[in-house]
Amino acid sequence: MLSARDICKSYRSQGVETPVLRNVSLDIEPGGFVAIVGRSGSGKSTLLSVLSTLLRPDSGALTWQGRAIDHASERVINALRRKDFSVVFQQHQLMPYLTAQENVLLPFMHGLRPVKREQTDRARECLARVGLAGKGERLPGQLSGGEQQRVAIARALATSPAMLFADEPTGSLDKATGQGIMELLAGLNSDGPAVVLVTHEPAYAKLARTVAVMEDGRLTIQA
């Protein structure tokens, strides 16, 4: 379980401090599905970044399976991101010169070590899971926006994470394509990782089991 308690986070720029998260607490159970909603600038992405360890909180506690990770070493954080946590962004951040399958294999690539047969099989399985069987040899530029986001999700799934974080994964897609991505995430969540996602779209949030609303740096759990 991932647990955040009394998380505070401010940004400092040009001598001005802007508090963004004020005593935010949230528990995410194994298999949970949480949508974080709220108006633009309310701190949703900042919260997601703190939960996924991309940003460190100024104060408060973040624990993963009972272990404090808010000030864990880089080594511990890197191990967590390699194994348990995966993040999908609005801009899918695929490598344009690698095929879909090679992009999904990226989490397995360490230095010059060749990827293993079972990792290639896993990449193929993940592409099939997101509805892209048979498209593994295409470059991102030969796929639609929705398909590119599916590749990014397949890449995030490759390591069988316990937690999948998604920051506006539908933000650059039209409504029907976005709905497809949300349904995919809901389907993956039903037998896979816990999902925490940021969305602007109330219709998408309905697919989550818990809706958490950010307002003025505070978080309210709706259901």
Ligand SMILES: Nc1ncnc2c1ncn2[C@@H]1O[C@H](COP(=O)(O)OP(=O)(O)OP(=O)(O)O)[C@@H](O)[C@H]1O
């Ligand atoms: N690196 C930064 N330095 C200074 N201020 C920042 C930084 N990142 C975000 N902010 C500010 O923090 C506040 C919250 O930003 P955040 O991106 O978390 O909000 P959001 O709810 O995700 O917004 P949106 O829905 O528009 O993406 C905003 O006022 C933003 O301008």
